[in-house]
Amino acid sequence: MTTETDRGTTRSFLFVLGSSRADGNSEILARTAAAQLPADIPQHWVDLNRTPLPDFEDDRHDTGTWPSGENEEELRRVTTEATDIVIVSPLYWYNVSAQTKRYLDYWSGWLSLPGARFKERMAGRTLWGVTVMADDEEVVADGLVTTLHHTAAYMRMGFGGVLLGNGSRPGQIRDDERAMLRAKTFFQSATPPALFPYEEGTAAEES
Numbered sequence: 001m002t003t004e005t006d007r008g009t010t011r012s013f014l015f016v017l018g019s020s021r022a023d024g025n026s027e028i029l030a031r032t033a034a035a036q037l038p039a040d041i042p043q044h045w046v047d048l049n050r051t052p053l054p055d056f057e058d059d060r061h062d063t064g065t066w067p068s069g070e071n072e073e074e075l076r077r078v079t080t081e082a083t084d085i086v087i088v089s090p091l092y093w094y095n096v097s098a099q100t101k102r103y104l105d106y107w108s109g110w111l112s113l114p115g116a117r118f119k120e121r122m123a124g125r126t127l128w129g130v131t132v133m134a135d136d137e138e139v140v141a142d143g144l145v146t147t148l149h150h151t152a153a154y155m156r157m158g159f160g161g162v163l164l165g166n167g168s169r170p171g172q173i174r175d176d177e178r179a180m181l182r183a184k185t186f187f188q189s190a191t192p193p194a195l196f197p198y199e200e201g202t203a204a205e206e207s
């Protein structure tokens with residue numbers, strides 16, 4: 001695994017924990033994957049329950065200053081500093097948790113924050129996902145996978161995919177041998193630029 005990006009910047013990982021409980025299955029699976037990262041790649045972990053955000057208010061088209069809180073500022077700072085963002089969310093109603101969704105909603109606000117250049121800064125970075133679900137059939141997580149993939153496509157980021165696991169009670173993910181094994185090599189996955197389905201043919205023609 002390279003510790004430098006194509007832009008020559010040193011890689012650093014941000015893990016965004018979005019479960020409604022501490023030490024849950026998604027976090028265990030993410031920590032198993034993160035343990036394989038080279039020691040010289042910095043990891044920053046943020047728990048959305050400990051850095052709570054109020055419901056997002058869509059002020060994007062209002063004039064005036066942006067009233068951001070301390071937690072929002074902190075999350076924006078750590079998000080823009082990382083080269084790799086890992087969304088760690090349990091599967092809730094076939095998608096990311098509310099905490100995670102709210103965090104992503106704030107990305108929309110940051111897109112129009114004067115001087116932030118959020119989209120420009122995030123372009124070329126990589127989005128990853130880690131999720132655990134009670135269902136044995138991984139196909140039911142397609143909605144979550146699409147959410148994260150299309151978010152990466154909109155932001156012009158690379159997409160490393162979603163590490164999926166099965167479990168319900170806290171710690172049960174450890175019984176999912178396949179997921180624990182996949183975790184060991186997850187961050188070695190390819191991270192191609194995410195493209196919307198309607199862009200894929202165009203990209204093939206261009207190459």
Ligand SMILES: Cc1cc2nc3c(=O)[nH]c(=O)nc-3n(C[C@H](O)[C@H](O)[C@H](O)COP(=O)(O)O)c2cc1C
Nearest residue numbers: 019024025026090091092093094133134135167168
């Ligand atoms: C609000 C809520 C919604 C859930 N929705 C789903 C679901 O749609 N599909 C599923 O397979 N499991 C669902 N589950 C089960 C969790 O995904 C499962 O318990 C998972 O292990 C929780 O991860 P965590 O320990 O990281 O919080 C749901 C659990 C909760 C609390």
